[in-house]
Amino acid sequence: MNTLLSTSKLTVSIGGVRVCDALDLVIDPGQSWALLGRNGSGKTTLLHHLCGLRRGHTGGIRLLGDDIDALPPRQRARRVSALLQHSERGFGRRVIDTVLSARHPYQPMLAWDTGPDLALATRQLERLGLTDFAQRSLQRLSGGELRRVEIARLLTQDCPLSLLDEPMNHLDPGHQSRVLHVLGRQCVTDDRAMLLVLHDLNLAYHSCDHWLLLAGNGEWLAGTREQMADEQTLTGVFGHPIRRIDSPAGPVFLPAL
Amino acid sequence: MTKPAGALGLALAIASAAVVLGLMVGSADIEFTQVLGHLFTDDGSVEDRIVDELRLPRVLTAFAVGGLLALAGALMQVLLRNPLGDPYVLGVSGGAAFAVLTAMLLGLPALWHTPLALVGAFVSTMLVFGLTRHGDDWHGDRLLLTGVVIAAGWSALISFVLSVSPAMRLPGMLFWLMGDLSDAAAPLLPALALVAVLLLAVLRARELDIAGGGLLQAASLGVDTRRLRLEIYFAAALATAAAVAVAGAIGFVGLVTPHLVRRLGIIEHRLLLPCAVLGGGALLVLADTAARTLISPMQLPVGVLTALIGVPTFLALLQWRRER
Structure with missing residues (x-):
């Protein structure tokens, strides 16, 4: 079993906020991680560092054994895919072209999209209920439809490690469930893992077996969800009282209103 | 007929009609x-x-200059992901124009105009680039603002040069500043620049498509955005400098043409770039034909006509977008 991502003594800060001090994180295949923390604690920043989009940290990040900052961009993009927090519609490309652009790291400079690429992209659109949208311009999608297109693109990138920043943004409950199901099937396998930035503790509990908590002052906690998901820990991390109610269907987390 | 072939065919037909x-x-x-x-x-x-x-060299020069401006506009719009992308708005034309006007003020021979335009355009490019570091600028706002402010600076310097110029030289300088093809009969240099920049840009077509959806996203898809940004900006500067050196400061071709092409549903750059070149070339040939015939035997600066055509066209495009 090869470790997908490991950090050693990773220290990240941005704009005077300590995101994490000496973070030692190991993500192995078959794991799904939730990255949780209050607003402004640096979840997005940390995610950008973990997928090589930002530099300027101390300590090391290794992606499938190699230093992430030493990997050429295309090789890096074959190992880790990222769903960013904010969507851009650009100049209104078609949905299918946008999804196919995830094959860029695998294609030579002047190649047209090949049949297998098109088949892969079409299959991911179908999984996310977007078949009828393939020829539509991004400009003419709703926020939730655009989010699903971006998730289809991430799946088409077909990487061992997937990092998703608030994947549930703009999605209705039905699509949240569908997306989590597809992500669980596609991105968490014998040789794959994912990390999701989430705000909903219940979604995090049901979809992720490991949690990484950021306190906002550089302190962090990482472990299985059972080690993390108690009232005292969560209340401390979020700075707000959180109740855990155990039910036959599993625990339910309720922030005090 | 497939869509790419149809679009390219239409653009070629329009361009040939304009040239004839x-x-x-x-x-x-x-x-x-x-x-x-x-x-x-x-x-x-x-x-x-x-x-x-007489006519063939001038028409070909106009075509190459129009193509260069449209290409520069299309490239800068990707860089900024903003409809304001244009070598004018970002100060690249201003730098080139200032350099050439200064040469005119000092009475340097016309041979110097091209290299000086290049220097001016690249100085402006490096200023804008030096002031917007990679990573600060995932959204293009900072680049746009920096470019706009530097363009304003060039504009002030151009006014300064004009105000200290002897009255005798002033009409020629003003005419040139407004964009003028009346002395332009050397299509070779702009045509070479056009082919070179178009080739580079088409090689990067897929990366440009991806960058149009955001640079951070593009980086996560394996595009070397640092290199791409530098290449686009310098290619656009080269295209602008070649156009300005030959024909002075002609506005609106770079702004309007890529939008027109996108309105026709052509978004992918491997098709958009050649279509924009053909469209921009055709637009400038038509504008120049009007410039030399409307009040013949006198000639108008072609920049006046591209703006007169460009302003209503652009406004109509904006209205159309709102109605859709």
């Missing part, structure tokens, strides 16, 4: 069939010489 019209119309109107005859045979007549020695 530019060859036909003038102080001596020449019939369509005769123009074609004069192009391919040499009978030594006056009309033959008008077509081969």
